[in-house]
Amino acid sequence: MATPIDAQQEGPTARQQAVLDAVLGLMVEKGDHLTMTAVARRASCSKETLYKWFGDRDGLLTATVQWQASKVRAGNYDRQTLNALGLRDSLTRFAANWLGVISSSTSVALNRIAISQAGSHAGNLGAIVLANGRFAIGERLKPVLDAGREAGLLAYDDTETAFRSFLGLVGRDVQIRLLLGDALTLGQAEIERDAERATEQFLTLYGTAKNDPGLDKTNA
Known part of the structure; x- marks a missing residue:
């Protein structure tokens, strides 16, 4: 699994945060039926961008959990x-x-x-x-x-x-x-x-x- 966010960054950028918030919103609405296509559509970005930033679906989920946990x-x-x-x-x-x-x-x-x-x-x-x-x-x-x-x-x-x-x-x-x-x-x-x-x-x-x-x- 690819590293979800560049290790050199202190955390997700504002644009990446918007993507992660979109993932959380989709989970509330659709539960486990989460796809990269749905996230890209909700966050108004391309699937290519998602793969570049997060690597794969597990990378995206990891970054989402890290983003949620960072609030504590x-x-x-x-x-x-x-x-x-x-x-x-x-x-x-x-x-x-x-x-x-x-x-x-x-x-x-x-x-x-x-x-x-x-x-x-x-x-x-x-x-x-x-x-x-x-x-x-x-x-x-x-x-x-x-x-x-x-x-x-x-x-x-x-x-x-x-x-x-x-x-x-x-x-x-x-x-x-x-x-x-x-x-x-x-x-x-x-x-x-x-x-x-x-x-x-x-x-x-x-x-x-x-x-x-x-x-x-x-x-x-």
């Missing part, structure tokens, strides 16, 4: 001066971003197709979503957790276990309910409230006495 970011922080407020803010921002992404109609459609293909062995989207979604997002947040441990703000033995605990607190049963067709709608205010609650619960489980915002009023 932790807040900015300085590893050398990370304090309780900075850690809390980074975790809360990550939680809100991730919850917003997984509850979107595009992610629900993408994950439904991935699950269907994984069960029937009809395609590679399941593996693509794991590698470029869940696992890539884990590698994005784990450095924040490790920085918190190095700063004495968190206490845990295994980073992966701590990460999975945080993800579970944030996601709860939201994703599975949406995948099964529950008409659950999360507004931005509710997402932010849930993100703050999950972060507070995580810090109760893994935070140290040093992780008290009242002890440090400066920003990281």
Whole structure:
């Protein structure tokens, strides 16, 4: 499979982003019936351009998953001066971003197709979503957790276990309910409230006495 986007680029160009958004839109509308022809038509570009940019259908799907996952970011922080407020803010921002992404109609459609293909062995989207979604997002947040441990703000033995605990607190049963067709709608205010609650619960489980915002009023 060809590399979906030139490794020298920081990410997709604005024109490529429009193509990837077109893919997500088609998945919501048509499910697994996605063709390069349909994408080219929706994105108003040629199939030759799609093959040049993404290599093949799997390359296009990989880039689409990467584009969707790129929307999940932790807040900015300085590893050398990370304090309780900075850690809390980074975790809360990550939680809100991730919850917003997984509850979107595009992610629900993408994950439904991935699950269907994984069960029937009809395609590679399941593996693509794991590698470029869940696992890539884990590698994005784990450095924040490790920085918190190095700063004495968190206490845990295994980073992966701590990460999975945080993800579970944030996601709860939201994703599975949406995948099964529950008409659950999360507004931005509710997402932010849930993100703050999950972060507070995580810090109760893994935070140290040093992780008290009242002890440090400066920003990281």
